[in-house]
Amino acid sequence: MSNRVIVIGGGAAGLMAAGQAAAAGAEVVLIEKMPRLGSKIAISGKGRCNLTNAGDISDFIKYYPGNGKFLYASLKQFDNQALIDFFESLGVKTKIERGSRVFPESDEAEAVINALQRFLSRHKVKVILGHTVKELLLTDGPKVTGVKFISTKNNSPEKQNDISQQEICSARAVIVATGGASYPGTGSTGDGYVWAEKTGHKVVRPLPALVPLRTSEQWPRELQGLTLKNVEVSIWVDGVKKDKQFGEMLFTHFGISGPVILTLSRIASHALAENKKVEVRINLKPALTPEQLDLRLLRDFSKFRNKQFKNSLDELLPRKIIPVIVSLSEIQSDKMANEINKKERKKLGALLQDLKLNVTATLGMATAIVTSGGVDIKKINPATMESRLVKGLFWAGEVIDIDGITGGYNLQAAFSTGYKAGRAAASAVADNN
Template sequence: MSRHVLVIGAGPAGMMAAIKAAENGAEVELLEKMKKPGRKMMITGKGRCNITNAADITEILRNIHGNGAFLNSSLRAFDNQDVIHFFEEQGVPTKTERGGRVFPVSDKAQDVVDAMVHRLHELGVKIETDIAVRDLLIQDGHIGGIRTSAGAAVKADAVIVCVGGASYPGTGSTGDGYAMAASVGHTIVPIRPSLVPLETEEEWVKDVQGLSLRNIRGTLLVNGEKIQELFGEMLFTHFGVTGPIILSMSRMASRYLSGSDALVELCLNLKPALTPEQLDARIQRDFGKYSRKQLRNAMIDLLPHKLIEPVLDYAYLQPDKPVHQVTVKERHRLGDALQHLTLTITETRPIAEAIVTAGGVSVKEINPKTMESKLVSGLYFAGEVVDVDAYTGGYNLQAAFSMGAAAGTWSAWND
C-alpha cells in the first residue's frame, strides 16, 4: 500500500517535493493557502524566473552563504543539471545568461509554474488551494497529519512543510512554518531579511533615485573594518540603495544592524578599474579639455549627470568653481571621492520586501540527506522555512528544488 504524503505549500520546494514523492509511488496531497500555486515564483527574476545557476557544485555551495554545507547531500542528489533537465523534459527550454543565471528561453515565470503544475496533474497529485494549515498532529513522536485552519484533521504517513519564509507575504509567505515547527519542539533561528534593499542616512540619494551604476565596487564597512566587497551593479532609490551587489551584501549588513550600535557603511568605488594614479591622470586630461568651464561641467565624461554634484559635495568642492582654479590638493580630494564615496546604512527595508528570509528552522535538527526532522519522524522541511539562504543568481531556487526533491523522495520511501 502506498504511503500518503501531505505537502504544505505549493512554492518551488513544495511542488518539487510533491512531484518526487508521487514519482516514487506515494499518494500525494498538496495544500496551498493561496488561490493558485507558485505565487512567489511568478515574481522571481523580475518575472522571468531564474531557476538555477550553471556553476559547478562547489561554486553553488559557495554562494549559499547561509548554511551552504547543509545542502551538500541534497544538492548532489538533485543538482542544477537535474533542474534544467526536468524543465526541458516538461517543454521549457532554458538559456544561460551573464553570471551563469539560467532562465526559461521564453523569459516567462508562468511557463515554469505551469510546467510544474502540469507534471503534478500528470502524476495524479491532489492539489487543494485556499487551505491554510493550523497545526501539525503528532502521535508518539511521529507525524500523524495536520489540522486545517477550518478545524478539519487530515491524516498522513508523512508531512513536508514547505511554506516559505516571511518575505513577500502577499504571495503567501507569512512565516506560518516557524510556528508549526516551534510547536513540535524545533528551534527557530531568529529570522531577518536577506536579499533586501538598504536604507541610507544621506539625503542626496533621493535626488539621484532611479540612477543605475554598472561596473562599480561596493565595500561593506562595519566600524571602519571591511566586511565584504563585491563588484557589479547597483541602483539608487528614494530611500537608499538596491541592485545585485546591494542585495548580496544585505544579509551581512542586517546582521550588524540588528540590535547593535555598529556603524555600518557602504563605500563605493565608482572607478574600480583605475589605480589612484591612473584616475588622477584621467582627471587631469578632462580638466585640460574643459579648462574654461565650471567644475560641474568638467565632470560630464567622468560621471552620470545626476551624480556630479553629490560627488563634488563629498569632496568639499564648489560645483561652480572654474576648473583652472582647482588646486592639486582639491584634485586629489576629487579622485578620493570617486573611489571612496561612502554612504551610512541605517537599516534594511522591512522583511516583507526581502527576496529571501534568513533564519528559520535550525539545520541542526534536520537530516541533511533526507530533510526529515530529527525530533519527529515522518516530518520533513524544505525550502525557505529552513535556515538556508543564498546570494542572487538562481542559487535560492536551486536550494529549494534540491531540498524539495530530497524530502519528496525520502518521504515516499521511509516506513
C-alpha cells in the same frame, strides 16, 4: 495502513516534493493557503523565473552564505543539470543568460508553474487550494500523524479556533514547505517557524536578505533612477570591511539597490539586527589607482581649464551624479577648473573612490527576495530532510535556515531540498507498510 504524505505549501519546494513523493509511489495531498500554486515562482526573476544557474555544481555551495554545506547531499542528488533536464522533460525549454543564469526560453515563469502542475497531475497528487494548515498533529514518540487545516477564507482569529471549521487530514509523513517570512504577499508568512518551535526545533532569527537598503544621507534620493555600472562597493560593519562586490548598483527614492547592493545586504541586515554601525562605500573608479585617477583629473581640469568646476566632470562621471559630487567635494562649484589646487584634487579623487553612505535599515521582509534564518539545520538530516526530533516530519525549501545569492541559487535550493524530502518521505511511508 495508508502511505499518505501531506505537503504543506505549493511553492517551488512543495511542488517538487509533492510530485517526487507521488512519483515514488506515495499517495500525496498538497495543501496551499493561496488560491493558486507557485505565487512566488510567478514573480521570480521579474516574471521570467531564473530557475537555476548553469555554473559548475561543485562551486555552488559557496553561493549560499547561509549554510551552503547543508545542501551538499541534496545538490548532489538533484543538481542544476538534473533540474534543467526535469523541466525540459516537461516541455519547458531553457536558455542560459549572463552570469550563467537559466531561464525558460519563453521568458515566462508561468511555464515553470504549468509544468509543475502537469507533473503533479501526472502522478495524481491531490491539491487543496485556498486552505491554511493550522497545526501539525503528533503522537508520542514523537511521530507525525497529520495536520489540521481550515479554509483560508475562514482565517479570521475567531474562526481559526472554531473546531467546526477545521478539517483533519491524517498521514504518516508531513513535508513542511511553507517558505520563509519574506515577501509575505505570496503566502510565505513564516507559519513553519511556529510548528518548528512547537516540535522542539530551534528557529534561527529570520532576517531579510537580498533586500534594498535605506541610507541616512538624502543625496541618493536626488539620484533616483541612476544606475552605476562597473563600480566597486564595499560594506563596513563597526568600521571593519566585511565584503566587496563589483558590478551594478542603483539609487532609489529610499536609498540604494541593484545587484551589488542586494548581495551585500545580508551582511547589513545581520549587523543592523545587532545594532551595529553599517556603512557602504562606493568606488566610482575601481579600475584606476589613486595616482592614475589624479592624473586623469589633472588632464580633465587642463582640458576644461576655462570651464567652472561644476562643468568640468562631464567626461568622468554620469551627468546626474555631478552636482552631488561637486557638493560633497566642498570645492567651490564656480571655481575655474585650472584653479583647482593639488589638495583639492586629491580630496576629490579620494571622494570618487570612497563615497560613503550610512545604512540605517533594510527595506524589510515585505520586499526581501529571500529570508536569512529559519529552521535550524542542526536538527534536520541533510540526507533525507527529516527532522531528527519528530519521525515523519520533513522540511524543504526556504523555511530551512539556508539562503543563497541571486543567480538562480535560491530556487535550485528549494527544488533540490524538495526533491530529497519528497523521495525520502515516500520511502519512509513505504517502509512503514
